[in-house]
Structures are given as C-alpha cells and as structure tokens.
Amino acid sequence: xxxxxLTGDRTRADSVVLPVLERPTRTSQDALAExxxxxxxxxxGLSNDAVVLQRRAIAVQLRTRTEETAxxxxxxxxxxxxxxxxxxxxxxxxxxxxVPAVRKWRQGGPSTSEHRKSIAxxxxxxxxxxxxxxxxxxxSWLEMTLAESSITGLDIYSSGLIESLVxxxxxxxSSEELLDEYDPQWRNSIDDRFEIFTxxxxxxxxxxxxAELIG
Amino acid sequence: MSLEExxxxxxxxxxxxxxxxxxxxxxxxxxxxxxSVPAIDDTDLAIVIAHPCSMRAGPNLKDRILFAAVRxxxxxxxxxxxxxxxxxxxxxxxxxxxxxxxxxxxxxxxVVRTGALELGTRIACLSPFGVNVLQQRLVHNLTRLEVGxxxxxxxxxxxxxxxxxxxxxxxxLSDMDQAPAVSFETWIGQGTPTRRKRLxxxxxxxxxxxxxxxxxxxxxxxx
Numbered sequence: 282x283x284x285x286x287l288t289g290d291r292t293r294a295d296s297v298v299l300p301v302l303e304r305p306t307r308t309s310q311d312a313l314a315e316x317x318x319x320x321x322x323x324x325x326g327l328s329n330d331a332v333v334l335q336r337r338a339i340a341v342q343l344r345t346r347t348e349e350t351a352x353x354x355x356x357x358x359x360x361x362x363x364x365x366x367x368x369x370x371x372x373x374x375x376x377x378x379x380v381p382a383v384r385k386w387r388q389g390g391p392s393t394s395e396h397r398k399s400i401a402x403x404x405x406x407x408x409x410x411x412x413x414x415x416x417x418x419x420x421s422w423l424e425m426t427l428a429e430s431s432i433t434g435l436d437i438y439s440s441g442l443i444e445s446l447v448x449x450x451x452x453x454x455s456s457e458e459l460l461d462e463y464d465p466q467w468r469n470s471i472d473d474r475f476e477i478f479t480x481x482x483x484x485x486x487x488x489x490x491x492a493e494l495i496g
Numbered sequence: 497m498s499l500e501e502x503x504x505x506x507x508x509x510x511x512x513x514x515x516x517x518x519x520x521x522x523x524x525x526x527x528x529x530x531x532s533v534p535a536i537d538d539t540d541l542a543i544v545i546a547h548p549c550s551m552r553a554g555p556n557l558k559d560r561i562l563f564a565a566v567r568x569x570x571x572x573x574x575x576x577x578x579x580x581x582x583x584x585x586x587x588x589x590x591x592x593x594x595x596x597x598x599x600x601x602x603x604x605x606x607v608v609r610t611g612a613l614e615l616g617t618r619i620a621c622l623s624p625f626g627v628n629v630l631q632q633r634l635v636h637n638l639t640r641l642e643v644g645x646x647x648x649x650x651x652x653x654x655x656x657x658x659x660x661x662x663x664x665x666x667x668x669l670s671d672m673d674q675a676p677a678v679s680f681e682t683w684i685g686q687g688t689p690t691r692r693k694r695l696x697x698x699x700x701x702x703x704x705x706x707x708x709x710x711x712x713x714x715x716x717x718x719x
Contacts, residue, residue: 343588363705363709364701364706364709365706366701366702366703366704366705366706367702367703367705368657368660368701369660369664370510370623370624379506379511379513380510380515381511381515381517383516384517398607418703420716421698421699421700421701421702421703421707424698424699424701424702425698425699426698431649431650431700442636443598452716470644470646472643472644472646472647475643477647477650477651484549485549485651485652485696486651487647487648487651496622
C-alpha cells in the first residue's frame with residue numbers, strides 16, 4: 282500500500298510515492314554481539330578494579346616488608362644490596378642521596394630514619410621481586426632498558442612508580458604501559474638515527490644507522 | 497632536537513670538593529685546579545675532555561690528555577643551554593651548593609702532561625649524565641652534529657662502569673696492594689668472554705660487580 286504524503290496542496294506531485302519502511306527485526310547475531318560487548322565492558326571494569334586492588338596490596342606488602350627489613354643496621358642493609366650487584370651510584374640514586382653519603386653510611390656514619398627506611402624499602406622491593414615474581418637477579422633486571430626506549434627500571438623506581446614496577450614484574454602491566462605511566466611522551470624521545478658498533482680498534486663507536494651499507 | 501637540559505647542578509656531578517675520592521681513577525669530566533691548558537693564560541682551572549677509551553694504555557694513563565679551559569660564567573638557567581652557548585659546557589655551582597657558576601670553553605682546548613695533574617687538585621667529578629652532556633656538547637661544538645645523550649651512554653657506559661669498579665677495587669685493597677690498577681687490569685681481563693667484555697651488556701654488569709666484591713673479600717680474607 283503506498284502512502285501519498287503530498288496531498289491537499291496544488292503544488293504537490295500526485296505521482297510521487299514514497300517507499301514503505303518496514304520495522305526491522307532484531308537478529309540473533311546482533312543480540313549476541315550486544316551481550317558480548319556488555320560482558321567485555323563488565324570484565325574490563327572488573328580488571329581495572331583488580332589492578333587498583335593489586336596496587337594497594339603491593340603498597341601494603343612493601344610497607345610491611347620495609348618495616349621488617351629496617352630492623353637491620355644500615356651498613357648491613359647496604360652490604361646486602363651490594364652483594365646483589367647494585368652499583369653504589371645506583372643505590373645512592375634510588376635512595377635519593379649522593380654517592381658520598383652512601384660511602385659515609387658504609388663506614389658507619391649516621392643516617393636519618395627516613396634514609397634508613399628508603400634503604401630498607403629498596404632491599405624489600407628486590408626481595409619482593411624474588412619471592413613473589415621470580416625475578417632472581419633484581420639488580421640486573423632493574424638495569425635493563427624497557428621496550429625500545431633507553432629508560433630502565435632504575436629510572437622508573439627513582440621516579441616513585443614502585444608499585445607499577447612490581448605490576449610490570451607480575452606481567453599485569455606491559456613495558457609500554459609502564460613507560461606510558463612514567464612519561465606519556467616516551468616514544469618521542471627514541472632516537473634511532475644512530476647505532477652503536479665496534480670499530481676496527483675494538484672500541485665501541487657511534488654511526489648513522491645504515492652507514493655500513495654505504496661504500 | 498635541542499641539546500640536553502639538566503635538572504639541578506647535582507645532576508651533573510658525581511662528587512665535588514671534599515667528596516672527591518682519591519681512589520677514583522681520573523676520568524672524562526674531571527675538573528682540576530692549578531692545571532693550565534697550553535696557550536691559555538687567564539685561568540688555571542681545566543676539565544678533562546679526552547674520551548675515556550683514549551686516556552689510558554692498559555692500566556696506565558697516557559703521557560698527555562686533552563683538556564678544556566674552565567672559567568667563571570654568568571649564572572645562566574638550564575633551559576638556555578639547550579639552544580645556546582654551544583661552545584661551552586655548563587658547570588653550575590662547581591665549588592658546591594650556592595657557589596658561582598662556571599663553564600668549560602670547548603674551543604680553548606689542548607693537551608696537558610699527566611705529570612702536571614699530580615701537581616693539581618681534582619675538585620669535581622661529573623656524574624654519568626654530566627659526562628654524557630659534556631660529550632654531547634663537545635661533539636656538537638666540533639661538528640654541529642646533534643646526538644642524544646642516551647646514545648653516548650649506550651655506547652660508552654661500559655667505561656664508566658669500569659671506572660666505578662676500579663675505584664671500589666682500589667678503595668678495598670689499597671692498604672695491601674701497591675699497584676691496585678695493575679691487579680684490577682688483570683682481574684677484569686680474565687674470563688671468556690672477559691669481565692671487561694661482559695660489562696658491555698647491561699644485564700651482566702651486576703654479576704661482574706658481585707664477583708668483584710666477592711674477590712675483594714677473598715683477597716682480604718686470604719691475607
């Protein structure tokens with residue numbers, strides 16, 4: 282049946298007939314897609330809540346372990362960090378002091394309670410990586426660069442994103458997600474114009490990438 | 497790309513003044529008093545700009561090392577050095593917190609006999625970042641080529657690590673070893689690949705450090 286909408290007016294064309302639009306029926310695949318989308322959104326929300334909860338749990342875990350670790354003398358804490366292979370320069374950086382300050386502590390010089398806590402926290406962090414996340418060589422792990430960047434776990438730790446670093450060790454965060462938290466612009470700082478190579482004298486050198494292909 | 501900015505004077509220095517350790521081997525970026533660059537008469541402050549790989553022959557310093565003259569400089573904020581003062585290396589608070597600003601003039605350079613260094617006083621050692629900034633500015637001044645500081649670290653961090661290890665070795669054994677640089681050279685050259693070679697890979701450095709510290713304990717325990 283056609284519906285003539287253009288009536289009651291001498292200017293209307295009586296021959297124009299508009300099509301009939303039948304109401305569409307809801308197919309089973311549409312319903313399935315909608316249910317899948319809803320379930321996915323629900324799962325994503327739960328996942329985000331789980332990560333938030335895990336961060337809180339890690340913070341509590343670290344605080345508890347730090348308090349326990351801080352019972353030891355500062356020189357003993359520093360020796361334990363050193364036996365794990367951390368550089369004194371990196372220990373100083375992660376604790377937030379100068380290298381000479383660490384040297385004084387190694388020799389028995391006084392430290393503040395805050396510094397003692399920072400040293401204990403670093404050791405507790407490395408112990409947590411080993412006991413809960415199978416990172417057996419924490420110092421080596423911290424020195425490795427992340428993704429294609431030149432940023433290391435040492436940089437992340439010294440920025441304060443310690444819980445995020447543990448989440449990365451737990452494979453909850455990817456290296457890219459961790460770097461995004463550290464510096465959303467990290468990809469812009471990658472300079473791949475140059476490469477490192479061993480020169481004829483046996484020493485490392487820098488050249489433009491692809492230069493060895495030029496005759 | 498601009499040259500690197502720095503976050504406070506402390507980020508450029510490893511040690512200054514009384515904090516400079518006599519156990520630390522001389523290295524790129526070390527600043528000396530009472531050392532003059534030839535043909536430069538207006539200052540007796542100078543900074544080592546020789547590359548770490550070219551300062552030594554084995555465990556011994558070469559006879560002559562490349563330096564740049566250091567002078568006082570108007571206090572200039574970090575961001576202005578990113579796109580200016582290309583012929584200089586900033587050395588803020590060289591003599592300690594609050595001290596006057598200095599800079600190295602990268603065109604006033606020359607070789608100094610290492611014998612003269614023994615008469616001078618080392619007043620500052622640059623941090624790894626400070627050394628990278630120095631190398632970046634030196635390369636840029638000489639060639640106008642901009643290379644990110646992280647690239648210098650990637651290429652030459654092994655030499656910095658080795659310098660740290662030699663300092664720790666010397667500090668740990670100087671009371672019982674007349675030539676710690678020689679014994680260290682022997683130790684770090686051992687192994688297949690050598691420990692020196694293993695330092696080139698960041699993931700092996702912590703093991704080399706642990707091994708060295710164990711070796712120091714073993715030597716001290718044995719004597």
